[in-house]
Amino acid sequence: MLRRGFQVAGRLSQHRVLPGVPQVLPRLILTSTFGSSTDSLVSRFCLEKTGLKDYALPNASWCPDMLSLYHELQEKTKTDGWVKLPSFKSNRDHIQGLKLPLGLAVPSDERDWRIFTRCIQVEGQGYEYVIFFHPSKKKSICLFQPGPYLEGAPGFAHGGSLAAMMDETFSKTAYLAGQGLLTVSLSIRFKHLIPVGSLAVLNVDVEKIEDQKVYMSCIAQSRDQQTVYAKCSGVFLQLQLENESPQ
Amino acid sequence: MLRRGFQVAGRLSQHRVLPGVPQVLPRLILTSTFGSSTDSLVSRFCLEKTGLKDYALPNASWCPDMLSLYHELQEKTKTDGWVKLPSFKSNRDHIQGLKLPLGLAVPSDERDWRIFTRCIQVEGQGYEYVIFFHPSKKKSICLFQPGPYLEGAPGFAHGGSLAAMMDETFSKTAYLAGQGLLTVSLSIRFKHLIPVGSLAVLNVDVEKIEDQKVYMSCIAQSRDQQTVYAKCSGVFLQLQLENESPQ
Numbered sequence: 001m002l003r004r005g006f007q008v009a010g011r012l013s014q015h016r017v018l019p020g021v022p023q024v025l026p027r028l029i030l031t032s033t034f035g036s037s038t039d040s041l042v043s044r045f046c047l048e049k050t051g052l053k054d055y056a057l058p059n060a061s062w063c064p065d066m067l068s069l070y071h072e073l074q075e076k077t078k079t080d081g082w083v084k085l086p087s088f089k090s091n092r093d094h095i096q097g098l099k100l101p102l103g104l105a106v107p108s109d110e111r112d113w114r115i116f117t118r119c120i121q122v123e124g125q126g127y128e129y130v131i132f133f134h135p136s137k138k139k140s141i142c143l144f145q146p147g148p149y150l151e152g153a154p155g156f157a158h159g160g161s162l163a164a165m166m167d168e169t170f171s172k173t174a175y176l177a178g179q180g181l182l183t184v185s186l187s188i189r190f191k192h193l194i195p196v197g198s199l200a201v202l203n204v205d206v207e208k209i210e211d212q213k214v215y216m217s218c219i220a221q222s223r224d225q226q227t228v229y230a231k232c233s234g235v236f237l238q239l240q241l242e243n244e245s246p247q
Numbered sequence: 248m249l250r251r252g253f254q255v256a257g258r259l260s261q262h263r264v265l266p267g268v269p270q271v272l273p274r275l276i277l278t279s280t281f282g283s284s285t286d287s288l289v290s291r292f293c294l295e296k297t298g299l300k301d302y303a304l305p306n307a308s309w310c311p312d313m314l315s316l317y318h319e320l321q322e323k324t325k326t327d328g329w330v331k332l333p334s335f336k337s338n339r340d341h342i343q344g345l346k347l348p349l350g351l352a353v354p355s356d357e358r359d360w361r362i363f364t365r366c367i368q369v370e371g372q373g374y375e376y377v378i379f380f381h382p383s384k385k386k387s388i389c390l391f392q393p394g395p396y397l398e399g400a401p402g403f404a405h406g407g408s409l410a411a412m413m414d415e416t417f418s419k420t421a422y423l424a425g426q427g428l429l430t431v432s433l434s435i436r437f438k439h440l441i442p443v444g445s446l447a448v449l450n451v452d453v454e455k456i457e458d459q460k461v462y463m464s465c466i467a468q469s470r471d472q473q474t475v476y477a478k479c480s481g482v483f484l485q486l487q488l489e490n491e492s493p494q
Contacts, residue, residue: 090398091398091399091400091401092401095401109402111395112372112395112396113395113396113398113401114395114396114397114398115398115399115405116396116397116398116399116404116405116407116408117405117407119366119367119373119396119397120366120367125359126366148358148359148360148361149359149360149361149363149366150361150363150366151337151338151360151361151362151363152338152362152363152418153338153428153429154338154339154342154360155356157363158362158363158364158411158414158415159411159414159418159430159433160363160364160407160410160411160412160413160414160415161363161411163407163410163411163414163433164405164406164407164408164410164411165407166407167405167406167407167410168405168407171399171406181400182400182437182440183406183437184436184437185434185435185436185437186406186410186433186434186435186437187432187433187434187435188432188433188434189431189432190429190430190431190432190433193429
């Protein structure tokens with residue numbers, strides 16, 4: 001398993017199609033102890049940034065369930081250690097100011113890059129979501145409301161849209177909880193379809209961090225927990241961040 | 248396993264949030280033999296339809312690899328039994344004229360519904376893909392070129408965008424090869440990142456159809472097969488189509 005994980009990162013450097021895409025991707029330091037604390041990672045991730053729109057804020061398209069649970073969780077950011085994560089148009093904005101793996105740089109490029117889960121900017125039509133993270137519990141909660149551009153079966157969210165939402169929630173959780181940066185595997189069991197325009201609550205737990213991998217689980221369900229939409233497990237690869245061990 | 252699959256379909260009827268979304272979803276007929284032939288399903292699916300744009304046609308954004316492999320496969324539609332599947336903006340367009348599971352109707356609704364993998368209509372920015380299907384071999388090939396709106400790590404496609412592309416290719420394959428309609432499970436192992444703007448070739452095989460489930464595998468790789476991007480297995484639930492067994 002460990003060897004296989006390293007292959008994932010090690011081979012990333014072979015591919016380069018677009019100008020400006022990093023040619024050399026992360027070198028792994030096998031003896032790394034991954035020195036950044038979760039609190040340090042969170043504070044860097046949630047820095048106030050001028051001029052960047054945060055898409056993880058309520059808008060007129062949010063259904064009442066999503067809006068009221070958002071406000072409940074916002075209250076818990078004041079009293080219970082939860083942190084609301086900002087969500088910018090591009091991962092390039094998130095990465096600015098963060099420690100990065102060795103060899104990974106954000107290339108300059110004039111194209112309109114968007115993180116997949118913010119690919120549709122019309123309110124309510126695509127992904128509406130907000131992620132809350134709890135640093136000491138290493139848990140996340142994602143409130144997800146799929147719009148009509150995410151349809152699969154008529155009136156319901158496409159299974160792939162939920163898979164992507166789970167992957168993205170895992171991704172942010174893995175980074176903040178343990179410097180996990182690359183998806184190694186996802187395994188999803190679908191139970192019920194999510195009606196378009198309704199709320200799905202994704203509860204993510206970090207199960208363990210072992211052999212430079214972050215193991216997580218996710219259950220997506222209705223707010224009242226009476227309907228399980230899907231269950232998922234995910235494994236992310238930890239990568240040594242550059243500033244931890246300058247060479 | 249069998250019982251679990253039925254729970255998936257059986258419970259679908261519990262959820263109804265939006266007006267017009269079907270209240271009662273498919274009733275399963277356990278003794279069904281699923282009478283439609285693959286050829287019959289394919290011919291209904293590929294009917295010429297006036298006024299609907301087929302998004303699975305070459306455009307100026309396609310990279311040379313994608314364009315040349317498309318033309319190679321188009322040649323095989325004339326000589327080797329391959330069929331190019333049309334791809335409309337919405338699954339509602341695909342479903343028109345098809346046999347549907349008992350109880351599933353397409354509600355009328357003025358909203359701009361889009362199948363998730365056609366959610367972005369600007370050429371080259373989101374999903375560019377075309378699926379070819381071979382009825383007697385029960386295989387599919389999907390040519391997939393992710394655009395900059397599908398980004399995850401800078402310059403590379405988001406893992407979730409590939410997961411959704413695999414799910415969608417499975418979905419069309421499962422329907423045509425064996426009336427499989429609902430995703431039961433997806434399991435993906437990621438090997439390399441796909442550079443934005445480059446071609447990934449998804450080869451899908453139906454491994455078996457058993458216990459009213461369609462079992463499929465997918466390997467996503469570069470055109471020269473030297474780089475494996477990901478491997479995936481998927482299980483879809485078969486549902487009895489209405490016209491097969493009127494009650």
